[in-house]
Amino acid sequence: xxxxxxxxxxxxxxxxxxxxxxxxxxxxxxxxxxxxxxxxxxxxxxxxxxxxxxxxxxxxxxxxxxxxxxxxxxxxxxxxxxxxxxxxxxxxxxxxxxxxxxxxxxxxxxxxxxxxxxxxxxxxxxxxxxxxxxxxxxxxxxxxxxxxxxxxxxxxxxxxxxxxxxxxxxxxxxxxxxx
Numbered sequence: 001x002x003x004x005x006x007x008x009x010x011x012x013x014x015x016x017x018x019x020x021x022x023x024x025x026x027x028x029x030x031x032x033x034x035x036x037x038x039x040x041x042x043x044x045x046x047x048x049x050x051x052x053x054x055x056x057x058x059x060x061x062x063x064x065x066x067x068x069x070x071x072x073x074x075x076x077x078x079x080x081x082x083x084x085x086x087x088x089x090x091x092x093x094x095x096x097x098x099x100x101x102x103x104x105x106x107x108x109x110x111x112x113x114x115x116x117x118x119x120x121x122x123x124x125x126x127x128x129x130x131x132x133x134x135x136x137x138x139x140x141x142x143x144x145x146x147x148x149x150x151x152x153x154x155x156x157x158x159x160x161x162x163x164x165x166x167x168x169x170x171x172x173x174x175x176x177x178x179x
Contacts, residue, residue: 020140021151022148022149022150022151023148024147025146025147025148026044026055026124026148027124028044028045028146029043029044029119031113031114031115031120032098032113032114033111033113033114034099034101034111034113035102035106035108035111035112036102036108038099040111042088042113045146047088048143048144049144050084051084051085051086052085052086052142052144053086053087053141053142054073054080054086054088054139054140054142054164054168055088055139055140056087056088056089056090056138056139056140056164057089057090057091057121057124057126057139058070058089058090058091058135059091059128059131059135060092060134061091061093061097061098061101062100062101062104065155068158069137069157069160070106070112071105072158072160072161073089074105074106074107074110075161076161079165083168083169084172085141085168086110087110088111088112088113089106089110089111090112090115090120090126091112091114091115091135092114092116092118092133092134093116094116098112098113098114118135124140125138136155137157137160138151138152138153139152139153139163141167141168141171149167149171150168152164152167
């Protein structure tokens with residue numbers, strides 16, 4: 001019992017901060033992604049040209065917490081879209097796994113990208129410290145100019161959608177009206 005508590009505390013303490021802070025330039029990337037079971041080349045640069053991007057990292061497709069989090073993002077997609085944002089999830093899973101995950105947990109409503117070599121995870125400092133073979137649970141809001149507008153790190157999947165959606169609303173409220 002004590003060792004489990006120590007592990008939980010160490011895991012929480014080691015994941016409290018992400019390397020990218022507000023105003024930092026978000027690393028650009030391209031990756032194979034899947035949306036509703038269809039594979040396509042995803043480009044962060046191209047998505048940012050359309051509006052803000054919510055980029056979230058998750059440890060492993062089909063694990064309980066990751067499936068719940070993906071479902072929560074899927075349910076909130078209409079709200080993200082109403083604010084002009086797109087959502088992309090990233091994990092180290094292979095593209096064949098992401099194809100299935102994009103249909104089941106993501107409900108075909110947003111894309112998930114494969115990062116089997118962890119290049120994207122590493123560039124965003126989203127590698128889980130105690131289990132480096134997995135992504136940490138980190139969510140970023142990236143403004144169209146490519147800067148980090150918000151980041152939230154917590155292994156608890158319950159608050160990511162709420163926190164990022166709240167940050168997106170605040171970001172959208174501060175923008176001048178479109179002409």
